[in-house]
Amino acid sequence: MTIWRVTGGRRLSGELAVQGSKNAVLPILAASILAPCETLLTGVPDLRDVRITLRILRHLGCTVEREGDQIRIDSRPLSGCEIPHSLMRELRSSVIFLGAILARCGQARLSLPGGCELGPRPVDLHLEALRALGADVTEQGGDIICKGSDLRGARVILPIPSVGATENAMLAACAARGVTVISNAAREPEIVDLQKYLRALGARLSGAGSAEIRVEGFAPAPFVRHRILPDRIAAATLLCACAAAGGDITLTNVFPSHFLTVMDSLSEAGCDIITKSGTVTLRSDGRLIAPRPIVTRPYPGFPTDAQPPLMAACLRARGTTVFTETIFSNRYRHALELRRLGADVSIEGRVAFISGVERLTAAPLTAGDLRGGAAMIVAALAAEGTTEIFDEEHIRRGYDRLEQQLAALGADISCDRASN
Ligand code: EPZ
Numbered sequence: 506m507t508i509w510r511v512t513g514g515r516r517l518s519g520e521l522a523v524q525g526s527k528n529a530v531l532p533i534l535a536a537s538i539l540a541p542c543e544t545l546l547t548g549v550p551d552l553r554d555v556r557i558t559l560r561i562l563r564h565l566g567c568t569v570e571r572e573g574d575q576i577r578i579d580s581r582p583l584s585g586c587e588i589p590h591s592l593m594r595e596l597r598s599s600v601i602f603l604g605a606i607l608a609r610c611g612q613a614r615l616s617l618p619g620g621c622e623l624g625p626r627p628v629d630l631h632l633e634a635l636r637a638l639g640a641d642v643t644e645q646g647g648d649i650i651c652k653g654s655d656l657r658g659a660r661v662i663l664p665i666p667s668v669g670a671t672e673n674a675m676l677a678a679c680a681a682r683g684v685t686v687i688s689n690a691a692r693e694p695e696i697v698d699l700q701k702y703l704r705a706l707g708a709r710l711s712g713a714g715s716a717e718i719r720v721e722g723f724a725p726a727p728f729v730r731h732r733i734l735p736d737r738i739a740a741a742t743l744l745c746a747c748a749a750a751g752g753d754i755t756l757t758n759v760f761p762s763h764f765l766t767v768m769d770s771l772s773e774a775g776c777d778i779i780t781k782s783g784t785v786t787l788r789s790d791g792r793l794i795a796p797r798p799i800v801t802r803p804y805p806g807f808p809t810d811a812q813p814p815l816m817a818a819c820l821r822a823r824g825t826t827v828f829t830e831t832i833f834s835n836r837y838r839h840a841l842e843l844r845r846l847g848a849d850v851s852i853e854g855r856v857a858f859i860s861g862v863e864r865l866t867a868a869p870l871t872a873g874d875l876r877g878g879a880a881m882i883v884a885a886l887a888a889e890g891t892t893e894i895f896d897e898e899h900i901r902r903g904y905d906r907l908e909q910q911l912a913a914l915g916a917d918i919s920c921d922r923a924s925n
Pocket residue numbers: 527528531598625626627628629630631632665666667668669670691809810832833834875876903
């Protein structure tokens with residue numbers, strides 16, 4: 506258990522480089538086993554989810570070395586094609602290994618990832634995509650068992666633009682004979698970063714970032730070097746923190762075009778935002794007005810992962826802010842917890858209504874998931890007094906030294922491990 510202590514009332518100021526993207530590095534780490542090769546990744550954030558993924562790579566027989574923000578993976582000694590429940594249960598997004606192990610080994614066995622705090626996390630679209638490529642996929646005793654040493658290129662039509670299913674299809678298609686076309690593919694920047702890595706690895710791949718991705722072959726290279734994309738959600742979270750607390754911060758190592766929808770909402774709320782290539786500056790007096798209604802959508806729509814931190818920034822905004830969460834069925838746990846600070850929150854199904862209040866007052870909070878925990882930190886920056894956030898290691902899953910980053914910008918924040 507980690508306890509975060511945040512004393513509100515301090516404006517933020519200064520310049521900060523944004524971490525590498527969690528949701529870009531995880532699929533690329535899985536892709537590093539597609540062929541016997543050495544991969545050097547730079548700009549890798551130090552996150553719990555990354556550490557668990559490195560444990561999975563070692564479990565499969567790869568050698569993995571980390572030095573600062575660089576990770577070197579040698580997948581030539583890979584010997585395993587199974588991931589046990591003990592590892593899968595720690596990181597549901599490890600289902601992305603399914604396509605990679607199947608492509609490399611011709612078979613794969615993973616324990617079915619459970620649901621998570623956001624609600625059920627089905628993988629039916631992942632499995633259908635692999636079946637379309639000719640894999641035999643069965644479920645047995647909580648495991649997913651895939652066989653397919655002769656995958657064939659196919660048209661994979663995704664009923665919804667699932668990020669993970671798109672990534673699994675891309676990885677498995679690298680081992681398929683013939684051309685694969687993925688239709689209704691997710692368009693997230695992290696998918697484009699995966700394509701960039703796969704092309705460097707020797708895959709003939711195009712279309713990432715659009716709704717149609719083509720995979721036409723794979724001639725593996727022995728060595729790949731790749732710099733991880735900056736984390737657009739970590740950047741959005743820091744902007745929301747400054748909007749809530751007030752201040753003037755500049756973020757570097759960012760692609761502003763990757764989170765335009767979040768910046769649009771913050772501008773509507775009264776923040777001044779200036780973007781240049783690779784940097785974003787946000788100025789706020791901390792007294793916001795309710796932005797236009799926010800509806801989460803697949804990219805390039807408003808990102809579901811930024812809904813919690815933006816909600817936290819709007820708790821004192823004059824007027825009523827309306828959120829509609831269309832991606833996950835249970836992504837308002839933080840909203841109910843924020844009431845303990847005095848926030849005026851009401852939930853009706855997928856819609857959350859936030860009526861701005863004059864003041865927020867510190868109260869003990871419990872983080873229930875990664876982005877909800879980050880939202881509590883954002884809200885606590887604008888609350889009077891010292892808020893304690895009790896966190897079962899959710900926040901560190903996706904934020905690299907967030908307390909150091911916010912403290913460097915002037916926040917009064919610390920975090921300590923509490924004995925369980
Ligand atoms: C990725 O999750 C991200 N995680 C999530 O970020 C992000 O919120 C999500 O995409 C949406 O952008 C990683 O990249 C590691 P989906 P993923 O498949 O791939 C349903 C964070 O905080 N669905 O696009 O699991 C699913 O239930 C995390 O960093 C099926 O029904 O998301 C959801 O309602 C949270 N069947 C919707 O699709 C499937 O087989 C979108 O899920 C797969 C998904």
